[in-house]
Amino acid sequence: MNRKVGLFFGTFNPIHTGHLIIANHMAEYSDLDEIWLVVTPHNPHKKKSSLLDNHHRLEMVYRACETYEKLKPSNIEFGLPQPNYTINTLVHLRERFPTNHFCLIMGEDNLKNFHKWKNNEVILEEHEIYVYPRIAPGKKALELEEHPKVHKVDAPVVEISSTFIRNAIKESKNVRPLLSAKVWEYIDEMNFYR
Ligand SMILES: Nc1ncnc2c1ncn2[C@@H]1O[C@H](COP(=O)(O)OP(=O)(O)OP(=O)(O)O)[C@@H](O)[C@H]1O
Numbered sequence: 001m002n003r004k005v006g007l008f009f010g011t012f013n014p015i016h017t018g019h020l021i022i023a024n025h026m027a028e029y030s031d032l033d034e035i036w037l038v039v040t041p042h043n044p045h046k047k048k049s050s051l052l053d054n055h056h057r058l059e060m061v062y063r064a065c066e067t068y069e070k071l072k073p074s075n076i077e078f079g080l081p082q083p084n085y086t087i088n089t090l091v092h093l094r095e096r097f098p099t100n101h102f103c104l105i106m107g108e109d110n111l112k113n114f115h116k117w118k119n120n121e122v123i124l125e126e127h128e129i130y131v132y133p134r135i136a137p138g139k140k141a142l143e144l145e146e147h148p149k150v151h152k153v154d155a156p157v158v159e160i161s162s163t164f165i166r167n168a169i170k171e172s173k174n175v176r177p178l179l180s181a182k183v184w185e186y187i188d189e190m191n192f193y194r
């Protein structure tokens with residue numbers, strides 16, 4: 001069966017309500033059959049030191065997606081060389097799932113830096129990118145926004161970030177509205193980010 005799959009790559013440290021709003025919006029309002037939330041062990045542009053272990057971040061994604069039929073956690077990058085260049089993952093996925101049609105989903109902050117990604121032109125030649133609005137520093141990626149393969153998603157802006165949540169937990173603030181209940185339970189039980 002030919003399925004149209006949206007790949008939502010992320011560090012998910014931790015997964016938050018903003019991520020879920022985006023993934024659910026794509027599940028409900030696009031032609032994607034499934035959204036795979038791909039947990040990235042190591043973003044080539046981020047330091048690895050502040051990261052929870054891969055399997056803890058995957059567990060939180062698993063808990064967050066449990067009741068959403070079209071959302072699937074993915075650990076496909078765990079077995080690939082690090083840091084994780086998205087082009088390598090896409091090549092691997094196309095080989096492993098030759099009948100699937102893969103698209104990318106990302107927040108506007110990532111589009112602004114997309115010109116710095118490895119083989120970004122090749123990625124765009126072969127994949128559509130759905131961009132979710134986000135307030136973020138840096139110039140707008142005007143040229144990319146006009147690219148025929150880039151589709152801006154018309155959806156409300158959500159100002160939640162994992163960084164904000166990690167800092168808030170460190171300061172003993174209540175962050176429960178920003179996370180799925182089961183994700184918060186795991187963070188609390190495991191004493192993460194304190
Ligand atoms: N509130 C948001 N609105 C739009 N896109 C978002 C939002 N939060 C995350 N994203 C997108 O989700 C993907 C994964 O993001 P990531 O896991 O880095 O979350 P983050 O909140 O940006 O984390 P951090 O604060 O640690 O950098 C990226 O494409 C990012 O642009």
Ligand SMILES: O=C(O)c1ccc[n+]([C@@H]2O[C@H](COP(=O)([O-])O)[C@@H](O)[C@H]2O)c1
Nearest residue numbers: 009010011040043045084085086117118
């Ligand atoms: O391939 C690249 O050059 C590249 C550069 C920066 C980020 N990425 C990917 O972008 C995804 C989103 O990262 P993040 O940390 O913003 O959640 C993650 O899968 C990274 O590996 C990929």
